[in-house]
Amino acid sequence: MIKKNLLAIILLGTLSCKQNKTDKNVFNQNYSNKIEIKNIDFDTIKKTNGFDYPVGKPNAKGYYNAQKFTENNHLGDDWNGINGGNSDLGDPIYSIANGYVSFAENVNGGWGNVIRIVHYIDKNKQVESLYAHCTEIYVKKGDYIKKGEKIGTIGNNDGQYLAHLHLELRNEVGLPIGRGYSANTQGYLNPTKFIKKNRK
Numbered sequence: 001m002i003k004k005n006l007l008a009i010i011l012l013g014t015l016s017c018k019q020n021k022t023d024k025n026v027f028n029q030n031y032s033n034k035i036e037i038k039n040i041d042f043d044t045i046k047k048t049n050g051f052d053y054p055v056g057k058p059n060a061k062g063y064y065n066a067q068k069f070t071e072n073n074h075l076g077d078d079w080n081g082i083n084g085g086n087s088d089l090g091d092p093i094y095s096i097a098n099g100y101v102s103f104a105e106n107v108n109g110g111w112g113n114v115i116r117i118v119h120y121i122d123k124n125k126q127v128e129s130l131y132a133h134c135t136e137i138y139v140k141k142g143d144y145i146k147k148g149e150k151i152g153t154i155g156n157n158d159g160q161y162l163a164h165l166h167l168e169l170r171n172e173v174g175l176p177i178g179r180g181y182s183a184n185t186q187g188y189l190n191p192t193k194f195i196k197k198n199r200k
């Protein structure tokens with residue numbers, strides 16, 4: 001009986017070590033073009049009205065951040081369902097604020113399907129959110145979307161990772177897509193810290 005239990009523990013330990021709920025490596029990609037940001041008449045756009053979390057709307061209920069901003073040089077947050085594994089595969093992703101879709105495409109490599117949304121805080125201040133590894137994309141470039149609107153679903157980038165949402169937040173809009181990991185965080189914000197500070 002003791003032997004059996006021990007075996008089960010060893011087996012469980014081995015399995016859980018293999019559970020990679022984050023992206024871990026620099027994303028291979030050859031997509032380095034800058035994003036062109038349309039110059040929009042400010043009167044016609046939807047200004048932000050506070051920020052919410054991109055999963056478990058609006059408070060990230062049922063999710064946790066498995067790899068935080070700057071952890072292992074990570075440039076974003078990795079949102080995962082609390083039940084682990086691929087239990088969150090296909091779950092909805094919500095826009096964290098009102099904004100304008102500047103990019104919605106598959107860029108392959110370690111990124112997969114990527115959505116980028118520009119949020120107009122005021123006339124002179126914008127931030128940009130980026131959602132990666134999505135299974136599905138429900139928006140297209142040029143769409144205006146509201147805070148909490150479903151924009152896609154959580155994915156695993158064709159089995160490269162266990163399903164999770166890689167979320168970045170940038171205070172320099174239109175930067176090249178980057179590599180997901182860097183010691184240099186210039187142009188990037190801590191998404192969770194920023195969202196917490198800007199709830200409404």
Ligand SMILES: [Zn+2]
Pocket residue numbers: 022023024067074076077078165166167180
């Ligand atoms: Zn990530």
